[in-house]
Amino acid sequence: MTWIASSPDARREQFGRFLLGTGNIGGLAATTGRGIGLSDDEGLDLIDRALTEGAKIIDTSDIYAGGNSERVVGTWHQAHPKSGALIQTKTGVTADGPNLAPERVRQQLQRSVAVLGRVDLYLAHAVDPNTSWSDSLPVFSAAVESGRIHAYGLSNVDEAALSSALETADRLGLVRPELVQNAYSLIVRDDDRSVLPLVEAEGLAYTPYSPLANGILAGRYSNGEQPAKGTRASSSPRAPGLLANPAVISQVRKFDQLAAEREVSSAGLALAWVTHHPLLTAPIIGISNASQWQGVREALQIDWTAELAERINEIFPAN
Numbered sequence: 001m002t003w004i005a006s007s008p009d010a011r012r013e014q015f016g017r018f019l020l021g022t023g024n025i026g027g028l029a030a031t032t033g034r035g036i037g038l039s040d041d042e043g044l045d046l047i048d049r050a051l052t053e054g055a056k057i058i059d060t061s062d063i064y065a066g067g068n069s070e071r072v073v074g075t076w077h078q079a080h081p082k083s084g085a086l087i088q089t090k091t092g093v094t095a096d097g098p099n100l101a102p103e104r105v106r107q108q109l110q111r112s113v114a115v116l117g118r119v120d121l122y123l124a125h126a127v128d129p130n131t132s133w134s135d136s137l138p139v140f141s142a143a144v145e146s147g148r149i150h151a152y153g154l155s156n157v158d159e160a161a162l163s164s165a166l167e168t169a170d171r172l173g174l175v176r177p178e179l180v181q182n183a184y185s186l187i188v189r190d191d192d193r194s195v196l197p198l199v200e201a202e203g204l205a206y207t208p209y210s211p212l213a214n215g216i217l218a219g220r221y222s223n224g225e226q227p228a229k230g231t232r233a234s235s236s237p238r239a240p241g242l243l244a245n246p247a248v249i250s251q252v253r254k255f256d257q258l259a260a261e262r263e264v265s266s267a268g269l270a271l272a273w274v275t276h277h278p279l280l281t282a283p284i285i286g287i288s289n290a291s292q293w294q295g296v297r298e299a300l301q302i303d304w305t306a307e308l309a310e311r312i313n314e315i316f317p318a319n
Contacts, residue, residue: 003151004178011281016056021286026068043072061090070115077117090125100128100136123153127161133168141174153179159194184208186316211274211283214239219266222252254315268298276304
C-alpha cells in the first residue's frame with residue numbers, strides 16, 4: 001500500500017514546489033511560549049498566501065509553539081474545508097526527549113486529528129532510542145490501513161535508523177514509511193552520502209527543512225552579525241558552530257557574491273538550489289514576513305542551468 005507517487009517528477013507534482021512550515025506560528029518550533037513568532041491572524045494570512053504562491057502541503061507538529069501551531073492550522077482548515085491543501089504533522093519530540101511509545105503515538109494522532117480536523121501525512125519527529133521500530137511502526141501502519149492518514153514518514157533519521165525502519169516494516173508486513181524530513185541545505189549536507197542514496201534507491205520522498213540553514217544562507221550573517229533574539233538562528237543548536245566557523249563564512253560570502261552577480265537574493269539562490277536538486281522532492285519553507293516571499297519567487301523563476309549548479313557546488317562541495 002503506497003500513497004506517494006513512484007517517480008521523482010510525479011512526487012514533485014504531488015507535493016508542490018515547496019511545503020509551508022508553520023513552526024513559527026505563535027512562537028518558534030519546540031517552544032512553549034508565544035510572542036516570538038507569528039500571531040494567530042498573521043499565521044492564518046501566511047497559510048492563505050502560501051497556497052496562492054504554490055504550496056500544497058501545510059507542515060506542523062504537535063510540539064510547535066506548545067501546540068499553538070496545530071491549533072492555528074486547524075482553525076484555518078475549519079474555515080477552508082475544501083481547499084485541497086494537505087496537512088502534515090509530526091509527533092515524538094517531547095520536553096523529556098524523544099518518545100514514540102505506541103500508546104502515546106495513538107493518543108497524539110487522535111489529538112492532532114481533533115485539533116487539525118484531519119491529518120493526511122504523519123511523521124515520527126525523531127528517533128526514540130527507548131522504543132524499537134517494531135513497537136512504534138505498527139501504529140503508523142495501522143493508521144494508513146484504516147484510512148485515517150494517507151502515508152507516514154520519518155524525520156531526523158540517519159541512514160542506520162532509516163534502513164532499520166524499512167527493514168522492520170518489510171519483515172513485519174507493515175505499510176512502509178514513504179517520506180523523510182531531515183535538515184538539509186548547501187551548508188548542512190550530511191545526507192549526501194548516506195540518507196539520500198537510500199531515499200533514491202527506495203523511491204521515498206525527501207522534504208528538507210532549514211533549506212536556508214536557519215537564515216545563514218539568506219545573507220544575514222556573512223559580515224559577522226549575530227542572530228537577534230527570536231530568530232531561527234538564535235534557537236538553533238547547530239547555528240552557533242556554523243557562524244563561528246571561518247571556512248563556512250568564507251563560503252557564504254562567495255555565495256553572496258554569486259547571488260549578486262545573478263541579480264537575485266542569496267535566499268532565492270539557496271532555495272533555487274534545493275528546489276532543483278534531483279534527489280529532493282520539495283523543501284519546507286518557513287516565512288516570517290512578507291519580504292521573504294521574494295526569495296521564494298526568485299527560486300521558482302530563476303533560469304536554472306548546469307553551469308549555475310556547478311558554480312554553486314564549487315563553493316559548497318558535496319560531503
